[in-house]
Amino acid sequence: MLLRKVSVLACSHLRVISPKWSLLNQRPSHSLPPLTAGAYNVKRGDFAQITDNDLTHFQSIIGKDHVITDHNDLEMYNMDWMRSVRGQSKLLLKPKTTNEVSQIVKHCNERKLAVCPQGGNTGLVGGSVPVFDEIVLSTQRMNNIILIDPVSGVLVCQAGCILEAANNQLSKHSLMAPLDLGAKGSCHLGGNISTNAGGLRLLRYGSLRGSVLGVEAVLPSGEILDCLSELRKDNTGYDLKQLLIGSEGTLGIVTALAIQCVQKPLSTNLAFLGVESFSNVLSLLRGARRDLGEILSAVEFMDQDCMRLVTTHLDCSNPISSHPFYMLIETSGSNTGHDEEKLSAFLDKIMSSGLAVDGTLATDVGKLQSIWALRERIAEATLREGYNYKYDVSLPTEHMYTMVEESRKRLQDVCLSVFGYGHVGDGNLHLNMTSEKFDPKVLSMIEPFVYEWVSKYKGSVSAEHGMGFKKRQYMGFTKSKSAITLMHRIKELLDPNGIFNPYKTLPDP
């Protein structure tokens, strides 16, 4: 019962702290970011232009009301919430059914019209925003929950279901989705799958590649690929749905999905710790894995710059004394007494050993919420400081913070701040820099430095955000030439006209 309250409060709270489009709307229109095509010097693909005949055809499929050409209405679909990319689409289509998507795509393929599929548009790499005049195909109206099976714990729904809305329904059956992320109030499950979203609880519930059971998608030919299995185990041939997971709409548009949900925990505890060094952060991570075992549900870290940002720019306060690092260690389980006993023993041990030098434990709704806000609102606070250079990398944990330190050393004279936070339990660092405004000279000092650093330690240049538009050219820092070549061949096989989400995911050949 306690947790249900937490969850509801946390969600409404998150809606407030992720202003996205409300933030955008407050700004005068002359502050629009430059067009992506110009800013990045992109050449338009050899696609057709939309004609009146096309519009009439689309109207015949989904009705006039859902074929949108008004410039103002299109603005929020042509831009990401961070205002970092801007496209020039002149047409937004809002189908309701898979069959409608199929008919639309079939026409686009015949006509060589490019399509940009869009879910909640909460991505961080420009994957869901058009670059030129691609038709935006939004899954907004495809938001039906098809099935919640309380016995198997399987949720089947359309791609446009919002994660939080799905969770509200799931909680009636004591279930929850196996992923959680800050954007839960806006992101679509179809988009989560297309991005292979990670988030805060991957450490506990694993990647979507394991928990997504089935996917239905429309291929670039317009054909419906039906892999919407609800089975936990199905070893009949190649697992085609994996091609859709994480391919950012470049191989198919996810229209429906089946996902294995998990039992909603009956007990949740959150420890917030002050830590003197990153090596102690890692010792605490190892200790938490060992001592908290199966009840561990999140291990996050943030440095003192993050704390400065959220306490300076937002209405947040640090509940403990100041330290170079802070950690959030969360447990979730089925037995309150057992969980508290395990966590208490762990906290006693780490406080007496000095691995953590200060800390507070949250078990009640309000405190849980305010502590998670310190971590989840960093991205928002960053935007208040100035222009944000954003990196999302995987690294062996022992090198994670060295990268922040070396970046800081290199950039201290040209950046307002250089800081790191993220999912330390998964080796996933969010490295950020801010400067007063965008400065190409600063950027040239950051890139390719950051990517080369990641490559040197065999990390990934995108841990969970994907390649989208902004990162695609850097794939070679993580992936082998043989792998990239094969990706291009698969794209060519499925989308010979290249109409699905062009300028995204794959680097130029």
Add this chain to the structure above:
Amino acid sequence: MLLRKVSVLACSHLRVISPKWSLLNQRPSHSLPPLTAGAYNVKRGDFAQITDNDLTHFQSIIGKDHVITDHNDLEMYNMDWMRSVRGQSKLLLKPKTTNEVSQIVKHCNERKLAVCPQGGNTGLVGGSVPVFDEIVLSTQRMNNIILIDPVSGVLVCQAGCILEAANNQLSKHSLMAPLDLGAKGSCHLGGNISTNAGGLRLLRYGSLRGSVLGVEAVLPSGEILDCLSELRKDNTGYDLKQLLIGSEGTLGIVTALAIQCVQKPLSTNLAFLGVESFSNVLSLLRGARRDLGEILSAVEFMDQDCMRLVTTHLDCSNPISSHPFYMLIETSGSNTGHDEEKLSAFLDKIMSSGLAVDGTLATDVGKLQSIWALRERIAEATLREGYNYKYDVSLPTEHMYTMVEESRKRLQDVCLSVFGYGHVGDGNLHLNMTSEKFDPKVLSMIEPFVYEWVSKYKGSVSAEHGMGFKKRQYMGFTKSKSAITLMHRIKELLDPNGIFNPYKTLPDP
């Protein structure tokens, strides 16, 4: 400490109870099963024949000792351990390195020589056994452990590492592989990946699609596909390793892998229960999920016919009174006291409610071992009764046992026994029939009946065993036409000459 003992004993025990080749060797050679090609009326593909020049070339790559042409030496590679399929390969190659595999395959592709990749040859659907004269490429000598990272819990090894051998090394770091299956003493990790093996602990640790972090493979062209990432999170492009997982060597030969291992539990408990009905089995499954939550590590069931088989044909005894159904509910956790308390409360509840009518709890080595043997030795006992018709299906749990009952009704006059057991927690039923010897009339009463039944309830005709040779023609009962077509296109893209494991996985177009 206790668990380590259990594990070692269980492993050596399993070596004894899975006789495989020792069993085969006891039989006179005239009892060899018929050749697959003839028995199933298969037409040989348009492949080249091996010449002396080919042999010389292979010897130059891997040395004379590892190019095997002796008929007797080849026998065990030409047959599965159940003696259900038999091929006619005249050449066995045992490379040691990825580079050697690459050179061999490059030559085979140029010469259009067919290749049958083989790991531990423990499969159940004839996936690793040649049908005609395919060259057997064994990963037996590719058994190096490359890395065990005690911090991240990642194991990197060559494809030919035996699961149990890897586990022995992992346990030194308090880690274990995230999968466990009866064949652990023989199966290769590369084979596990190529089959997408499920097993006894999938319920707890999820599918290999989530836990395999990286794969290195040799493609049919001979090119090495390097996707051997060790990162928990990496969203840089299409996840190509998923094409290798579960594709049974038809798209690439897995040569090395990285897998996320899990903390070895400090406490293991196993309840063995007598249950009066399958509906009570399902109630117990739901109750176990709810009350045991995060410590639940296996939920298996077997019916009374299974118990009859293991107690009649093997040196096993039923530790409780006779019942229509039996369940094994295992917990694994980090705190012995907490785990026992949770399990005791659960057992008190289900015994007093009558959901379970009898039961025994194992916490010590010997008892754990003897109870798991009742479940794990069913397959062995079945072979002692006669010919075994073997099905491995996924079904919604509520229909799982109805399928056994309807099969029994249909086949009671022609079969010695019809019985069911399996991973009820994953909706995975092992349906089996026995008759004195193979009888095509019996088979025609079983198939397509079984597949039609599965299809009617939207199940899978292969939950964890794969399609291999024996099940491939039935894929259409589970997969859509659009999916099968796309699989063929992917096969054609990667292996235009069709040299990798022909006659396997995909149905005839």
